[in-house]
Amino acid sequence: MTDPQMTGAFELDRRALARSFDRAAGSYDAAATLQQLVRAELLSRLEYFALEPAWILDLGAATGAGARALRRRYPRARVLALDIAPGMVRAIARRPWPWTAPRIETVCADAYALPLADRSIALAFSNLMLQWCDRPEAVLGEIARVLIPGGLLLFSSFGPGTLAELRAAWSAADSGVHVSDFPAMQRLAEAAMQAGFDPPVLDTDTHVLHYADAHALMRSLRQLGAHNAAHARSRGLTSPRRLQAMIGAYEQSRTAQGLPASYEVLYGAAFAPSADAHTARRAPGVDRSEHLVALSSLKTRRP
Numbered sequence: 001m002t003d004p005q006m007t008g009a010f011e012l013d014r015r016a017l018a019r020s021f022d023r024a025a026g027s028y029d030a031a032a033t034l035q036q037l038v039r040a041e042l043l044s045r046l047e048y049f050a051l052e053p054a055w056i057l058d059l060g061a062a063t064g065a066g067a068r069a070l071r072r073r074y075p076r077a078r079v080l081a082l083d084i085a086p087g088m089v090r091a092i093a094r095r096p097w098p099w100t101a102p103r104i105e106t107v108c109a110d111a112y113a114l115p116l117a118d119r120s121i122a123l124a125f126s127n128l129m130l131q132w133c134d135r136p137e138a139v140l141g142e143i144a145r146v147l148i149p150g151g152l153l154l155f156s157s158f159g160p161g162t163l164a165e166l167r168a169a170w171s172a173a174d175s176g177v178h179v180s181d182f183p184a185m186q187r188l189a190e191a192a193m194q195a196g197f198d199p200p201v202l203d204t205d206t207h208v209l210h211y212a213d214a215h216a217l218m219r220s221l222r223q224l225g226a227h228n229a230a231h232a233r234s235r236g237l238t239s240p241r242r243l244q245a246m247i248g249a250y251e252q253s254r255t256a257q258g259l260p261a262s263y264e265v266l267y268g269a270a271f272a273p274s275a276d277a278h279t280a281r282r283a284p285g286v287d288r289s290e291h292l293v294a295l296s297s298l299k300t301r302r303p
Helices: 016-027 034-050 065-073 086-094 136-146 164-173 185-194 214-224 240-251
Strands: 056-057 076-084 105-108 121-127 147-158 201-211 260-273
Touching: 016 086, 016 214, 034 065, 034 121, 034 147, 034 201, 034 260, 056 065, 056 136, 065 076, 065 121, 076 086, 086 105, 121 136, 136 147, 136 185, 136 260, 147 164, 164 214, 164 240, 164 260, 185 201, 185 260, 214 240
Parallel strands: 056 076, 056 121, 076 105, 121 147
Antiparallel strands: 147 260, 201 260
C-alpha cells in the first residue's frame, strides 16, 4: 500500500475508525441530533420513488434507527443493518423487537468488502457514512455490485465544508491533521458513475450548530465516534500549548449563540443500471454537470 504521507493523499485508519465508533455505541444516540435530522430528511426522499424492495441494506447503520424506520416503511422487506463497529451492531441486536415482526438482520463488516451476494439488494440506504470512506469509488463499486439492476442507492454524506471552523482553528495552532477530509459533491458524482451507476442526483444543505466552547464540540464528536482517525494524525498527546492556541483561534469565531460548527450535508440518489447496461462505465474527463438537478425532477422507477 502506498504511504499517504509520501503521496500527500488523505487516508483513514480503518481499525482506528472501527474502534472509535465501537467505543461510542453507548453515547451515540444522545449526541446524534444532527444525524437524526439528516436521517429524517433522507427517509422523506423515499417518497419520490416507487419501491417494493425485497431486501434493503442500511449501510453504516449505527444503532439501527434507520433500519427500524425502513422496516416500518417497507413491512414486507427484509432489512440488513451493517456497520463497521461491533458495539454498534450489538446495540442493534439488543433492541426489543415485537415477536410478530420479522427480525432485522445485523452484520459487522466494512463497506469496502460487503459480505453480500451480487445483485441481492433492491435498496441501499446510507446515512452519513460515506464521509468515513477515503476511497468512495471503491465503496460505491461494492454497492453497485450488490444492487439488483435498477436498484436504488440513497445516501447522505458530510461534505468538505464540514467543521471548517475547527479545521481553521487547528491550522492556526499547528500543521498536523486534526479533522478528516470529507469528499466533495463532484467527487461523489464521479465515483458513482465510475462504479456504473446512472447519473446521480445530488444536492446540498448546510447546518450550523453552536457549542459553549471548543471542549464541548470535541466532547460531542467523541460521543459520536467522530474521532480523528487519519493515518497522518499524531499518535501522541496534544501539548497544552497547542490546544490553547487552537482554542484561542476558535474563540475568534464566537457569536452570541456560542462557537459555530458548520456541517455541509450532501444528499444523493442513484440507480444501478438496468440489466442490459450493468457493466457500462463512463469515461473519465466527461462533463458531468448534468447530475446537479433537483431531486423532484427524477422520474420514479420500480426496481
